[in-house]
Each structure stands twice: as structure tokens, then as C-alpha cells.
Amino acid sequence: MPKLPPRRLLAVAAALALISGQADAKGGHSHPKTSLDGAEQACPLGSFHCAPRPYNYAMCRPNALLEFYDPSLGKDPSLRETSPTQVHAQHVDSSNQSVYHLSGDVKLQRADQQLQADTIDYNDSTTDYDARGNVRYQEAGQLLAGTHMRGNTDASRGIADDVRYQMLDSRGNGVARQGQMLDALHTRYSAATYSTCDVGHHLWEFRAKSITIDKDTGVGVARNATMRLGNVPFLYLPYFTFPTDDRRKSGFLYPTIGNTSRSGFEISTPYYLNLAPNYDATLDPRIYSDRGAMLAGEFRYLIPGSNGQLNLEYVPHDHGDNDGLANTKGDSRYLVNFSDRTALWQGWQFVGSYNHASDSSYLYDYGNALSHAAVYTLASNAAIMGGGKWWNASFGGTIYQNTNPFVNANGLPYKQLPYANFSMNLPLSRWLEFGMDTSAAAFRKAGFVEGQREDIYPYLAADFGTSAWFVRPKVAYRYTAYQLSGGYQDYGYGGLLGSGGVTPFDQKSPSRALPVVSLDSGLVFDRSTSLFGDNYTQTLEPRLYYLYVPYRNQDNLPLFDTNLMSFDYWQLFSTNQFSGADRQMDANNLTAALTTRLLDDSGVERVSASIGQIHYFSPQKVLGTDWTGSAYVAQLDVQLSDRWRLNSSYQWSPNTRLTDMAALELQRRLGTDGILNFSYRYRRGLLEQYSASAVYPISERWRLVGSWTYSVVDRETIDALAGVEYDSCCVSLRLVDRNYVNQSYYGFGPAPTGSNINRRDNAIMFEVVFKGLGSSGGQIDPLLRRDILGYQ
Template sequence: MKIAYTALLAVILMSSSNLHAQLTCEVQSFDFELPKIADGSIEVRSNAAQIIKDEIAVFEGNVLITTPDSIIQADSANLRENGQRLQASGNVTYTDELLHVESLGIEANAEIELLQLQSTEYQIKGVNGRGGADLLSISRERGVILENVSFTTCPKGDEDWKIQASEISIRKGMPFGEAKHTRFYVGGVPVFYLPYFAFPITTERQTGFLFPKIGSTGSTGIEYEQPFYWNIAPNVDTTISTRYMSNRGLQLKNEWRYLTNNHYGELQLEYLAKDTDIGNDDPRYFYRFSHKGKLSENWSVTADVSDISDNNYIVDLRSDYYNQADTHLYRQAGLSYFSEDLDFNVFVRDFTTIGNFDDNYRALPEAKLAYSTSLNEWFDFDIKSELAYFDNRLEQRPDALRFHIEPSLSIPYQRAWGELLAEVSVMHTYYDQDIEGMPNTNLEETVERTLGQARFYGSLIFEREQTIGDTDYLVTFEPKTQYLYTSYQDQSNIGFYDTTELLTTFSNLFRGQEFTGLDRINDNNQFTLGATTRIIDDNNREMLVASIGQIFYVESAQLQASQRQDNRSSIAAELDWRINRNWFVHSDFQVGNDTNKVERSSFSTEYRLSENKLIQINHRYIRELSNEKIDQFGVSASWPMGDNWHWVGRYYRDFERSRTTESFMGIEYESCCWALRLTVQRNLATRFNNDGFRDVNEFDSGIALQFVFKGMGSPSNKVDMLRQGLFGYRQPFVLN
């Protein structure tokens, strides 16, 4: 009967798990405890017994048969051929450690190892599911066969949905089972039919069809995706899927996976020969290859390569790996070496840009080497170096070779009360720029830049026990200061290859660099002052972390790309506050020194009672970004409306343009064994026009209806609905 349990559990709950929902049907359970009997023996108890030696033993009234691994109860039972054959009838129950079966009758033949139960109702221990079968047969020759079998997670007498199959069989020596003529019923009405499918009954992967995916969206229409799994080898497999979309046609999808002792990787392929919604014959495709491997104890390799056929592929057809807000796809591969003192890596980096953006530079290749060692008790020596060749497809942009080396000598001093650091560095960079055919450029073919830098950093940690209300906390105050000097050299003769300006956030105040990359290194003569305070409870959990800081310039910067309007930077501050177990606040902002006005800010507050009961309010403000002002407000909520109804919603408003950028609402009715979800959404369209620019004035609307068989779906909850769309739900706080 353990085989029968495996069969039932595999076919009915294959590739599924119960939804993490608040409302679930009561899991039926049963007690099973075997009394102690002699090994291999069978014990029979009854109100009356009649035994004819070597022929038959008849038991009547409250018959209890105990075997080494099961208990059978019946009104009457016959044992023949010295217990080799058993027949029981009248309120028959069979129970083992995994399964409880009620039946009209049971027959067993130990000689041919055959067990049959008629008109059964079964119950799986610890699983919120039950069902029935006209005949449950287990034999040595045929294996396990269930005829006219059903399954549901709904309570008895209230079967809102169920699955019915004419036959489920698990043949002897086969690693998979077979189901024939499977029907899905909702409210007694058949809604889906599968004539045949196979399912695994062991932990080993088996070739066969997987459970189909069915859905509907406004972009693709009605969808049906049928995956087929091919177990090529113990360490290689592939899943081939056909995806039919009523609005767009038939798409082929393929995923390959491989695994060795030191390497693993995946290859995803998607191909749509003709999109009937677009009306042209151009095929649409997506591919992604990823690999991670270990060559030895210190050497490793990685690769991540993706591409799409057109700008709107992800928007129209969706992707499991990217979302519609992404602006580029990675195309890179690298080799790395790591040891205690030496790190080395070489990468080839490229990007597939989405939309009409200036083509990014490719690094073909980019090699970095870093070495660090302690000279003695006081001094540390570090050296960083980089060699990169930058290539661009645009003729008006030069290719360039860049070599950078940066030795530094430091005196670090760290204690529980704080940290002191003195560091001096020399930064030398060499450029060889291909400016042929660019007569009006300020760039020079060969450039050498050598800069010196001195940095002095110190921080202290003050702690005290503090009682706030009736609770004891540890309160810290952590002032920190830094002096930074960097020499100046004109860099207008160098192009921009991997360099952009950094935002003035609190964490960036102490970096001493206003740019990413190496193409611009700003001259500095400045002090940075900042402080952080923390409130920590008895469980070493941060209740509040607040930081504020500012840079004070002793001299104005001479670098053209780093001209400053004042002798001080913007004030940068951050706050994370766990007000109590339910309320959280996160905020960061920068206030301009010359205007005393907020330049950038973000604010999020969340009230959370449980995983599915929350309200979140957000606001984002940027005074100027690409000559535009951003002033957006949003609210997200998930809240129950009684025992069976749940509501989620999201609303975002652009105050600058006086319009709604996204609105979303979902409502769900949930019983203990099924759920019905209705979602309605309207948001800014993110499709690209023919010129490669996103349309910021068009809106998309959509409505979706989803029926969920609880116990037959992937793990989910109400908050998952909030994660849909442009501004999906995210927790705002980063406290430990």
C-alpha cells in the first residue's frame, strides 16, 4: 500500500504544493499505531471465529487484522490456505502510516501478491486532499491500478472542484505512472481534459509531459503552454514547450540545463516565427546563456549572454528573466582568480540596449588585478591595476585602450571604539584613443594622467544604555570625518567610456570620487563630516538607523566636469525606523546648499499586520532629471474584507503632469479549497515607437480572471498580485 500512496500523491499533487493562504480546509488526520506482534506474523481479533483446519477461518463482528505494516477492520473476514488468501467485507477500512482507505470489500492473495479494494474512499495523512476509486488493485505482475479515481481538497459534501481519471496505473519496473482520460471539474462542470499524461513516481527525473500552463492577458490573448521534459542524461536535461497565444500565434520555448562537479549552466531559447498581431513576417526571438564554473581552487569562469529580436519583445511577450523596465541586457564572459592577497579577473563586457539610446561601449576585454599585503604591524600596501579596450559601433565615437595602475600605502587602525585610517595613493592612467576621422574633436590620440591622493579618515563609536518607555535599548552615536586631497590635471582630452556622475547620497560622501569609472577623476581639497546613530534592542535588532553628512570644499574644483556652485555639497541624509512591530519608515534626501531646497527625496512608510495585511505609502521627488521634474506619489494596500474576500490595490500619481501613471485593483474570493481572482489594471504604456523611444502619453488597460485550485498551484499569496505591473510592491526598509 505504500506504493499506492506514492501513486496517488504523485499524480494528484504532481509538481504542486498548497497555497500559503490564510483560509485552508481542515486537514483530515487519522491515528495509526501498530501493536507489537511477532515479525512477519498476522494477528486477527473478532467477536466470533470458526476455523476448519487447513481449509478456512471465518471471523465475524468487529474483525481486526494486524499485519507488520497495516491494520484492516471489517464486519467479517475469511482466511484461506493458511492465511495466504483474505476476503473481508462490510465497513472495511485499511490503514497504514500514510493512507486511510474505506471500502466495501477487500481481497488479498499473498501467493501472487495481489491486493484489491472495491468502491474505496481514501485519505492521505497530513495532506489536505481526499478522493475515491472504484477499484484499487496492487499486484506483483501489473503493479498499481486505480480505476475511476478522483481527488479534491474540498470538504466532503462540498466538492467545488475535483479531478477525475478513468485509470491511473504504475507498472512494475517503470519509473513513471500513467493517467488516462483526466477531467477537471468546477462546480460539477468539466472545464479541462487530458486524454493521457505520464508522471514520475520516484525522485529520479523522467522524460514526459509536464502540467500545462493556461492563462490570458490583454497582449497575448488566451494562452496555452504545454511543456515536455526530456531527461537526456543524469546531468543534462531540457524542457521543450509550445506556447499558443490567440493574439500572436505559436511560440517555441526551450530550456537546456547541465551540471558537472565544477560547472553548471542554462540555455534558454524562445522563437516566434510570425507575430500575427504585428502584421509583418519578421521573426521574434530571445536567448540567454548563463554559466558558472570552477576550474581549480582559485580559478573560476562565468558567462551571461542575452539578446532579443526587437525593443518590444519583453513588453509584448514577457520574460522570466527580465522585466519591461529594463534598458539593457547583459552580454559578458569572464575568468577570475582569487587568493588571500591577489585577485585577478578578465572580462569581455557588452550590452544589448533596449530602445533608441546611444550605443554603450563594449570592453573587449577588461582585465583587473589587485594585490594587498601587510608590510608590517602598521603599514598595508595595495595596488590596483586595470587594462581595458573599449569598442563602440558608432563611427563618431572613438575606440580606446586604457591602462590604469594605482599603488597605495595605508596605516589602518581599528578598535571596538572606532577606526582611523591614513592613506596615500598614486593614480597613473594611459590612454590610446583612435580619433582618426574625427577632425573637430578635443580628444588626443595619446594621453597620460598621473594624480596623487591623500586620505585621512576617522570614526568613533559612543554607546550608552537608554530606557525608552519601559524598554531598554543600546543607543550609539558614530561621528565620522574625512580629509581628502587629490591633485588636478586637465582631462578634457579624454573620452567617456565607462564613466557617469554619481548621486550625492550619504554613502557616496566618503568615497571621494564623484564619478564611476576612471575617465574622470575629480581634484579634491575637502573635508567630509557625517554622523550615524543607531537604536538597538535586546535582540541586537536595529530599531532605528539615521545618518547625515556633508562635504566642505577648501578649494573649488578645477575639473571641468566637476564644477561646483558653492563651497559645500548638498546635505545628504538617510533614515530607517522600525517604529514598532507593525510600522516601518524609510527615507533619504539631499538638500542643496545654495538653494536650501530639497533636490532629491524618497519616502516610504508601511503598516504591516501580517504577510497579506498591509498598507504602504511612497513619495519620490527629483528637482531636475534630464530637464524634467519628478514628483510622484503612490499607495499600495492588501487587506481582507471578511472571511472569504480579499482586496489589493495600487495607485500612483504624477503631480508634475497631473495624471495617474498606474492604477491596479484585484479582488479575490477564497474558499478553503479554491479561489477566484479578478484584476483590473491601467498604466502608462512602455512600448517603443518606430523611432525607438518609449511612448509616455499612451496607456494600456487590462483585465484578468484567474481560478486557483488550492493544492494544485504554485506557492502564492495576495501580495503576489501587488508585485505585478510597473511599480510592483517592495519592502522599503533595510534594517537588520
């Protein structure tokens, strides 16, 4: 708070900064638009990540201010030093040259400050003051009322009796038997209350023997405090801290209370440590009724050139059932997650992560609860990475840990110890570029063939065209070589013969070399059209893509990191349907595709429809098919308004005359904070599922949330979630229950046997948010964001 000039009558107002350090208010809005007016922006349809809903104070009473609030008062505290003081009083007694006696509706006003009282005595020599009778004080950031105030302006000290206060920016308000300003930055209240609810309508509050406000740090401290819902006490806190502004602070976060099938009831009481501006920590002791105590923690740091995070979970003695899996009863168990990114020199950095669990059942028991998807592999990586304008490179290693208790480690990916990658994209002219993708790795996996692999993939690409047409030829050469480790014959890599049965392959050092030639071309036509009374630009975009890759027998090449990818629309224009470098498909193909779009007057794509097929001029030997054409692939995306969206895709095979894949996704906006999703997914021989999810606003205060996924193949609901959200002026409540098949684990192997086995798991969680104080842990929000597209 700026120091007021001495010997000014309005200087008595300095003592009225008894309200938790809000005197330095910036601007004069009693409800800042950032979080208090409820005007959040709806998440765009189709967004996978939506911004969190800000605290909505729109349900608070619009005039929930202390009765003497004057909206016409100035809002800029910086004008105090240069503004004159206006004094209004019915009677002024200045018989004593040092002491002024003002009485009768006294009002002193300067800039954003205003002090009112029945009588005020002010000593011009000592700057002592005494205000009595219906004392009211207002400034840009606060309101305060009392029966009697006295103090000294120069020393920034003061005492007020029977205080009522209100913070205009953070909504904090309450009453106190007495308030004492220790100096300009520190205030202490005695027998005080605090809440962010409407004045006089406290749904919750805490009552404390004393409350100390530190304006310098933005932290309030309550001692011997009782948290109350209405008039019912439910939590006693001998020492409690809370924020008075947006700065970080140390203190207890609100507890989490929940229940899961695997671990029983859970109680979590995290404590946040604001250690320094560039690093902090959170200690999170937990109790699981079926398993025992856990100590979890998080440490984050940000130092010059480096940032990272360490998460730990430690269970000293697990007394839970093992369900017939690896016997962990009585063992200590843990989980470590560490990540770091450190700058080394210009253009180069170190990136690393270490993730490890004590046993393969840990995440099954502790991690796959309400808000966590099943994780059956933990990867750890360390690499040095660099890049420039036209190149990037990396060198490092990756290892994996199995965290699926129902299978062994055979299903893990190969370790890469070490690996190196180098890519470049060098423009040679306006229309020609030279590029290269190169990788080398040593693959390690016990019980499987091991070895090194080098993959070199240089290319020369051109780009001709205008906005109406394009032609993009590309010539590439791919060379892949292996050096297998000793004992490779034990895995079927010995004694194979080449074509004609006379030429033996080199089984220890096999290789593959072949050219890859492609020509991509297309046209773009457009015209003006109208639909439902709106004007659009319609495009028609035919496209031809030719690909030639000669056949090479690759039976002698191991499969280190390669899999056949799912066929989709973008595979129509891909040079390889395999991920990884161990397999390269042969091709003599021509893709024909057609796309049409509707663009509105601002250029936003409202409708997009595409269809295409690959015609094979020769059989695909690597893929093992002799079809003359691929499946027809079609896509349709429609969003004619901001209220609904439709995405769909379909694949039909003329060879089998069967549907290979179908997907439909419909999304509808309900009001400003509601959403409805429906989807259907089908892939022949693999899955057929229906899914629905919704956020349905019942009223301004109540919302229902839910999601449901049904498997036609399994003939059962595999995931169901139902919950309710309540929002009021100063508190939000959420209750969510999830019941699901643990399919991500059971799908990898035979279901385990044991007396406590159930393919269905259940988790329930209750969360309370006291607006302006914090929440009960935030475990529900990640789950709803994952399961309900567009959730805010």
C-alpha cells in the same frame, strides 16, 4: 513498503497500498507543517525578497478525514517488522488448519497498520486473503475503505471494490469503482476520482476512466480524464499526469490565459520534460491573438563542473502591427537567452551569457507585458574568472544590443573587447594592508572615439582603533592611460592646448596621474536609555573624513564608461563621485557627520539617524563648482516594532537654498499576510512621484492587491495595478490588471508616430492554483513581488 513476514494475518494489509504510493509515509502528521498548517512566517519588513507563501490548508476542515481514522495509532512504519500482530474478533473458526475464519468486528493491528472488517478469511499456506463487509485500513500515510478486498500477500497483489481513499501527507483523496494492486509499487484504479479538497467537499476534482499510480517514480497517470469545478466539466484530458510526492516529473503544466495591449489574448500550454536528474526542459507553445503562434522553451543542465540554462522564443510569422516602427510584419522573430558557468581548474571558472533578440522591437512587443519591466539593452558576456585568498581576476568581453525601438544604437554602452581586471588585498600586519585595483579594456563603438584604457590604482591603508574609536588613513595613487584608435581627431581630440595655451596635449595617448589621500576617523559613545517603556542602548557617533585629490585637467580624456553618480549619504565618504575611470574628481574636503542609534536588548537596531555635510577648502574644478559646502544629507530609519518601519532621506543645498532630494518610505504589517506601503520620491529637476501599494486581507479567503504610482511632473498615473486573490482549502485564484505608461521606452526619445500608438499599455492575467497539482504559469507572482514590497 517493507516486505511483511509471510504467514502473518496482518499481511493482508499489504494489498491495501492502493493509494498512489503513500505507504512509505514518514511520520504520522496528517497535515505536515511544511505546507499544510498555514503557519507561514511573515516576511521581515524591508525585505526585497520574500519567501513564497506555502500552500495554506488551514481553511480545510480540521477533521476532514475518513470517519474511521484513529489518531492513537502508531506513526512509525519502520516498526512493522519487529512489532507483534494483535488480533481482535468476536468469533474465530480454525477448524481448517490452513484457513482462519474471523468474524464480528475484526481488527488486526501492528505498528502503524490497522485493518478492520466484518469478516476476514486468511489461508495460512497460500497467504490468500478475503476481507468482506465495511473494510477499513489505516497506516501512517493513508486511509482506505471498501466493501470487499481479496488478494495474495506474498505476491503483493490485491483487488478492492467500491474504494474510498485518502493520502494523509499530500491530501489526495477520492473514490473508485475498483482498485487493483499490480505489485508493491504499482496500483491501478478504475472509474476513479482524485482531488486534494476535503473528503466529501470537492470544489474541484478530475474523473478518469483509469488512474495508475507508480510509487517508484511518484507519478500518477490518468487516462480519459475530465477536470471538473464542482459538477461542471471544463477540461478534457485524454492523458494527464500528476505528482504524488515532491519529486519532479514530466507532464503538462496548467495553461496561462491573459491579455496585453501589444499582443492581444495569450494562451500558453507548457509541457515539462524531466529528462534526467541533472537536466530538464520545458516546451511552451503559445498563441497570441494579435501576432500569431510562438514556440518557447527552456533547457537547464547541471553536470560535473558546469551548470547553465537556455531559453528560446521563436515566432515563425508575426502578423501584428508595427506601430510605425521597424517593419516586422510577416517576419520570423526570436529571443535567445543563454547562461553558463563552468569550472576550469582550481580557483578558475568560465562565466558566459548570450542574450539576443531578432529586432529592437521584440521585447517591446512580447516582453513588456504584465510581469516584465521594460528592457532596452541586452548584454552578452564571456569571461574567465579566478580568485584566491587575497586576490581575484577576470578576462573577457562584453557586447550590447539595443532593444529600444524608439532610438538608435548611439545610446548603447561601449563594447569592451576585451577587458581584464585584477584586484588584490594583502594584509601586511594586523593594522596595515596593501591593495590594488587594476583594469584594462578596449572600448569599441561605431561612430564614437575608440581606444584602449589602462587604470592602475594601488593603495596602502591602515586601521587603528577599538570599539570606541577608529582612525583609518589611506594613501593611493591612480594612473590612467589611453591609446586612442585612428581617426580620433574626428571626435574633437586634436589641437587642444594645455594650461597657458602653450603646451599641446598628447591626443593619441593621453594619461592622468594623481595621488588620493584620505583620513577617516570617528568616536562611538553609548548610554542606556528608555523609550515608551522599553530599554535601549543609545549611541552617539561623530565622524570626520578628510580627502585630498589634486586637480588634473581631464578634458582630453574620452568618456568610455563614466557618469556622475547621484549624490547621497555614502557619497560623503567617497573618493570619487564618478563611476568608471575616465574622470577623477579633485578634492580638498572635510566631511563632518553625526549618527545616533537605538539598539534594543538583543542588539537589533531600532532607530538610526544621521546627518552630514562636506566642506570644500577649494573649488571643485572637475565637477565645475565653487561652493564652500555640499548639500546637507540627512537619514532617518525607524522600526520600533515588527509591525511598521519608516525610512527617509533628505538633502538641502545651502548654496541654492533648495531641496535637492527627498525620499520617504513607510511600511505597515497588516495581520500575518497583509502589507501597506507608501513612498514619496523627489529629485530636483528630474522626478517627483508618490507610490502606494498594499496586500489587504478582507477575510481568511480573500485578499486585495494593488499598487499605484503618480508622477507630479507628468500630472498622471504612470503605473496602476489592481487585483484580487481567493484562497480556499484546495484552490487559489488570482486576477490582476495592470495599466501603465510605457515610460521606460518613451522616455528615451520622441514618441513614435502611427495609427496605433498609445503611450498607455494594459495587461490582464488570470491564474488558478489547484493545490497539490500545480499552477497556471506563475506570471503574476513576479509582478506582485516587484511592485509590492513585502508581498508573499
